[in-house]
Structure formats: structure tokens, C-alpha cells
Amino acid sequence: MIEPFATRLLAWFDQHGRHDLPWQHPRSDYRVWVSEIMLQQTQVATVIAYFDRFVAAFPDLGALAAAPLDAVLAHWAGLGYYSRARNLHRAAQICMEQHGGMLPRDALALCALPGIGRSTAAAILAQAHGERVAILDGNVKRVLSRHAGIAGYPGLPAVERQLWHEAEARLPDARLSSSRMPDYTQALMDLGASLCARNRPRCADCPVQADCVALREDRTAALPERKPRRAVPEKSVRMLIAVDDHGRVLLRRRPPTGIWGGLWSLPELAPMRDVQVPEDGDANLHIDGLSLGALHALPVLQHRFTHFLLHIHAYRGTASHCGIGDASDEAWVAAGDLDRYGTATPIRILLERHL
Numbered sequence: 383m384i385e386p387f388a389t390r391l392l393a394w395f396d397q398h399g400r401h402d403l404p405w406q407h408p409r410s411d412y413r414v415w416v417s418e419i420m421l422q423q424t425q426v427a428t429v430i431a432y433f434d435r436f437v438a439a440f441p442d443l444g445a446l447a448a449a450p451l452d453a454v455l456a457h458w459a460g461l462g463y464y465s466r467a468r469n470l471h472r473a474a475q476i477c478m479e480q481h482g483g484m485l486p487r488d489a490l491a492l493c494a495l496p497g498i499g500r501s502t503a504a505a506i507l508a509q510a511h512g513e514r515v516a517i518l519d520g521n522v523k524r525v526l527s528r529h530a531g532i533a534g535y536p537g538l539p540a541v542e543r544q545l546w547h548e549a550e551a552r553l554p555d556a557r558l559s560s561s562r563m564p565d566y567t568q569a570l571m572d573l574g575a576s577l578c579a580r581n582r583p584r585c586a587d588c589p590v591q592a593d594c595v596a597l598r599e600d601r602t603a604a605l606p607e608r609k610p611r612r613a614v615p616e617k618s619v620r621m622l623i624a625v626d627d628h629g630r631v632l633l634r635r636r637p638p639t640g641i642w643g644g645l646w647s648l649p650e651l652a653p654m655r656d657v658q659v660p661e662d663g664d665a666n667l668h669i670d671g672l673s674l675g676a677l678h679a680l681p682v683l684q685h686r687f688t689h690f691l692l693h694i695h696a697y698r699g700t701a702s703h704c705g706i707g708d709a710s711d712e713a714w715v716a717a718g719d720l721d722r723y724g725t726a727t728p729i730r731i732l733l734e735r736h737l
Contacts, residue, residue: 384592387529388554388566394589395569398576400426404433409564411485411510412443418502419466421519423688426575432461443483447474455645455724462727464645468638469497487511508567512560516549517567518542521574526552527606528578531595535607615690620651621729623680623736624672624701630714631737632672632701633723641687646713646723648696648732675700680736685728696732 384390403426405417416436420429436457440446446454451471458467473495477485485506486492492503500518507513518526523536523545530548534541554566577584585597596602624632633646649672677699685692715723717737725733 386555387552387590387593388562390589391569391573392554392562392566395565395572399565399569399572403568404430404437406568409510411506413437414506414509415485415498415502416470418505419470419497420461422466422502423463424461428461432458443474443477443485446471447478451644452646452724456722457724459645459724459730460727464642464724464726466497468644469495472496473498489515505567509564512563514553514556514560514563516546516553517570518545518549519571521578522549522570523574524580524606525570525574525578528583528596528602529590529594531599531601531605533605533607535609537609614686616693617690618693618695620695620697621648621732622651622672623648623696623698623732624674625698625737626701626714628714628716629737630716631720631733633713633715633725635711642726642729644724645729646725647729651697672701674702680732683728683732692728694728694732696736698736 403417405413417429417433420433420436439453439457440449449471451468454467454471455464458464461467476495477483481491486495487507489500489503489507492498492506493500498506501522504513504515504517505519507515508517523542526532526545526548527536530544532541532544532548536542536545554562573588573590577588583602585591585594585602588594588597591597596605622632626632632649634649636642636645636647638644677697680696680698683694683696685694713723717733720730720733
């Protein structure tokens, strides 16, 4: 007789699982929450260093809520998907205002906070409080799609409903939940991140191989089904690296919503179809409120987002101070001070290469 799924998985976790992740020691709801948000679309190996720096700067809800958004974004810079950081910051403020400075213990109240969905709420409750609730992140979807033999793209609502049903059906016995739910939740994520990987899963080492439908039917390569492919749109933008006589670069804060919302960036020039930038060597230019010397075109930088490919055409020039507006949204920044300003990865790359 095959033992229950959770029993086999926990036995494997005790021997092979990850027990030394920084958010496990100590394991609080705040630390689990921060780690879960960081781990969305990002691998554990990348997150660990960011997590350590983030919680050192903002050790609890109160510190995060009281911090300026600029400081939060600066500690997030490089992780991408910056709406996650803005949602963390706003959710912390809501907790201070409406929940007595604590993360709520109720799943519905957690899901009402910005950036927290059903699976993230469940991960917080299971790992920090031992509640018997199911999670369904990307790794878990892959494990369950294979183990239960569920066809279809997991992002489709009908398929996701099936996966939630399977996730709940495999929860540990209620008698074990309070003591083992943190481990079980971590074990599911670990299994998907290691043995049940997208490519070349190590089925021979899997603790739940005995009743895995995908393995029995030789469908591990086909499950879970991939999202239907579409042509990747391409966009272009022109940016200006304006450097003054003191070697400082001009940064401008982006609008609070949209791509890189709230981050500091380089001034953007008019679209290519509207205005032509003079050839290298032309001087005494007046662009975007600045008086510039000769502009020099830099190599095009490509940056891939989830839904499109961005081509950044950057130009470098020496600028004098004129036409600089609200100081809260514009700043001349020395190279040594750039770490204090939250910038997206491609902006940081441009500045490191050409400042």
C-alpha cells in the first residue's frame, strides 16, 4: 500500500529539503511575506542576498511602513517587477493603519492587501502559523500537473481550479498540520525547484513517483502544458545621459504607475519618429530643457520584459543647469551616490558603462 503523498514528501524533505533559508530562521509572518513576494518570478538563489539586505534595512512592518518609498525601491533595485516593492510598502502602511501593526491572520484579510493573492496568503499562514492551507505557486503547479496528470496550461482558470483541488486533497493529515505544515509547504516548493524541474526532471529520485500519472504515462515532458506562444512585441526608447561639469548625472523619477513606476531613471527624449538627435559632434543643443554640448550615440541596450523587448538608444552629453524643475522629481547625482536611488537594471547598466 502506498503511503499518503504528504507522508512521503515530508520524509524526503527531512533528509533532502532546504532547512537553512534565511526566512526560516527566525520564521515570522513578516519575513515569510517578504520572501514570498520576492520569490514571485525570481529564483531562491537570487533572492537570498536581496532578502538579507532588505530585512536588515526594514526589520519589521513598522520600519517598512515608515520608510520612504525611495529607500524601499533602492533596496529592491535589481529584482525587477517593481510593483511588488510598491505593494509591499503600501501593504505595510495599511497593516499599521488598520491591523494594529500586524499582518492579519485571516486569509481574506491578507488577500485584501496589495500584492497578496490566494497562494501567497496561504504560504504565510502555513509557514508562519502552521495553518492547514494549500499553496499553488509555479513550482507547485508543475508538481501537481504531473502527479495528477492534469492537461492544459495552468494559467487557465479551469485548469487552475483543478490544481487547487489537487493541492487541497494532498494536504497532510489534520493531526500533523500545526507541527508539519511549514515543512510540508516548503517541501512542495523544494520538490518543484529541484527534482521536478521543468526540464529533465529526476523522476528516479522523486519521493512520490509511485503514483505519478505523468511518469506512468510518459508525459513528464508534456506537462504542465506551456502557455501558447505569441510574437514578442518590440519597443524603442531614447534616453539621455546628461553629465554636468562636476561629473554628476541627471536622474528623473518615473510616474508612480507603469513600467519602473516610482524608480529613478534617465530623461527620455522624444520618439525617434518625431525628433532627430543631431549627429555626433554637433554642439550647443537644447534638448528637453537642457543646454548640451556634443551628443554621442552609445551602443543600443536591449532589455527583455515579460511581454515585450525594449531597445534603449542612449546618448551622452555634457549639460549645463537650466530648465530643471521640481527637485523632488529631478536630481543631479554623483556616481558614488547612485546606490541611494532606486534604478531599474538596464538603467544601472547604462550608468555603470557610460558614466
